[in-house]
Amino acid sequence: MTSRTSDPNGLAQTKWGTWSLVAGASLISTGLAAYEIVPASVTPLIRASLGIGPTVAGLLVGVMFGAAVVASLPVGAVLDRTNSRWAMALAVLTLFVAGVWGWHAGRNGDYWSVIASRALGGVAYVVVWNAGIDMVSRAVSDDHRATAVGIFTASGPVGFALGQSTGPLVAARFGWPAIFLAFTGFALLGLALFWPTSRGLGQRGGDAPTLREFGSVLGNRTVWLAGSLGFLSYSLYLFVNSWGSSYLTQEVGLSLALSGLLLAVFPAVGVLSRVSSGVLSDRLFDGRRRPVFLASFGVAAPLVLVFTQLRAVVLLVVLLLLAGFAIQLTLGLSFTYARELVQPRVAATAVAFQTSVGLAGAFVAPIAGGAVVSAAGFDAAFFLAGVLAVCGTVLAWRAPEPAPR
Template sequence: MSDDEDAPTPTRGQTVGLVAGLFALSTAAGAYEIAPASVLPLVRESLGVGPTLAGWLVSVMYLTAVVASVPVGVALDRVSVRKAVAAAAVALLVAGVWGWVAAVAGAYWWLFASRVLGGFAYVVFWNAGANVVGQAVGPDVRATAVGVFTASAPVGFALGQFGSPLLADRFGWPATLPIFTAIAVVGVAVFLLATRGRSLAVETGAPSRTEVRDLLANRAAWTLYALSFLAFSLYLFLNSWLPSYLTDRLGVSLALSGLLTALFPAVGVVSRTSGGVISDRLFGGERRPVVLLAFVAAAPAVTGFVVVTRVGPAIALLLVAGFAVQLTIGLLYTYVAEVVAPTVRSTAISMLTSVGLFGAFAAPIAGGAIIDRAGYRPAFLLAGVVAVLGVALAWYAPDVR
């Protein structure tokens, strides 16, 4: 990663400011990303579109991240991270205002285009944050710090899911877009202030072609990419289909099912943060045992939805699955940076994001197709198989300390 500054390592206070700024930026982007999902009936009515087109207003951000993540990561290895993050913050603000204007005018495709711009900004925050935060602290607390940063995703989702209906009721649903992105103003101000005149990480220079080629052939990194794909697939499959499952199979009201399902990403605030602590403190910096145990716990929890018939046990399974799956997601961003050359860390993190979010994009669609044809049981059984594959892959994952 490169930076324009040649300055001392950040102080502790500046490091806290750096993490807080990036956390706020990622939270703002996450809330903006999920905002339409909580008010889809209003979106459909105002824009005159069906459920598929309305759903694409959320899905397009995942697809944008899949496509843009690797180019963004390559760029972050070569350009000033401060300037890249600042430019992405401006892009997110533009996306929010642009989306609001388009939504008020009923211009679906302009709104769609604004969401593409917002998705691009999000992937810059995410990739830069996962790398910069990890390099701004010592190796003994690296996983803890990165875990705290990755908790910004469920915080943003929770903010968007709960805040959107409240804002829509008072200001109209289009207002949610600029309101959530406005949080980025605070985030980028804190970030730029904390990094002013300071280096963000140890300078390593731009990667050579040989180093990039070695990354593409790095079996350890590809093992972690595959684990990211499996973890994100489970995360989005459960996030997407648990509300319908609770309603259709267990007779829970739609309102209550939404509230219960919100526990799934919410528990990620704890698990993504604690994954690093568990790895750093209990396992002496080893990552593989934590990832392995997470998938071991996720497998029976996910499969348990096949046989559960009461709400109480379903909630217990939901909490266990949510904790285990997101424990893996938070830790992988530290893990992959430790199995590649320093000069290609941003690129490796971007590939982890791209492959993982492809799973996030594809899993709800594949799960829906299986549920339509065969019902919930085969879909959750397949999800259990995905978790078991995670156990097998984690068993052969590289050891680092």
């Protein structure tokens, strides 16, 4: 990273300050990601306490994806017209409100109030995600942008691992409603790092983008191509996360605990993958994005296609590691790619569009995958997932490199 980078208002970021900004934004996102996934870690406790079935319980996590899909594009349009720095601070405050609301509703056994609090948390999450990618991108030089964004997006799997591993401990000590409060401290610490080092980077210079410029993002075919890459990658990621453990239990004969432990390597390797995607693109490929996309889907396709043909546990673990690494290469890089395809004035809108389309894949894939598993079995479901990866390879081949700025 360069020693100093200039912001639009003439202020300067030292190298230490830039890294503090990236670290702070990542900590905020980590706290929100942990809040997003943590109900999954204590689902039996929540079901017993509230007297709800598995499908209804699943909405405790799914509602955040749904809220993010709906809110992402409007949030991006607002971010292009307002101060992203203050938006990040407001999102952290919103997380506190959602956490206290969910804790209180859980203690009172009010399921639908818990759901409403989670929807509010979904809006906070998408603000942090879109604003964080936008500000991290503008805080660094062009030749380090993908690396910095890759580091930020790695907060997703870190937060998931944090929520899954510590949620049961929090619930055992303080009761399950406390899981909604447990991770606000990470967001507050992140804001303390982010706030002083982001001064001057939140507000763009010049007039706000016009409606015509906003429309140019939605009418850009290459932006839709980038969104399709994100949709396919998120679909693969959530499909394997959702149905991999069931396959290992029902078809391979492993215990539920061992299946969950083995499958954990699939998202966990994303910390390395999402950071590596930017480094590979910026360093190895001199800023080109397409080679990384091709490698991502090209490697993932055969791995997903042969997944149900394996029975040896060691081979399955190796396959999950390789597939998790390959699939998440696109998850990290696609957001950098999307904002590079449009003018800087509407970059946040492009990132928001990428988020919305990608999370739509995350929302649909587990449901569609479950329908295929129920109707035709795991072999057919993983075969169709492999076909999606092949489609991703074709799209990646057609992806143009962004114009140099």
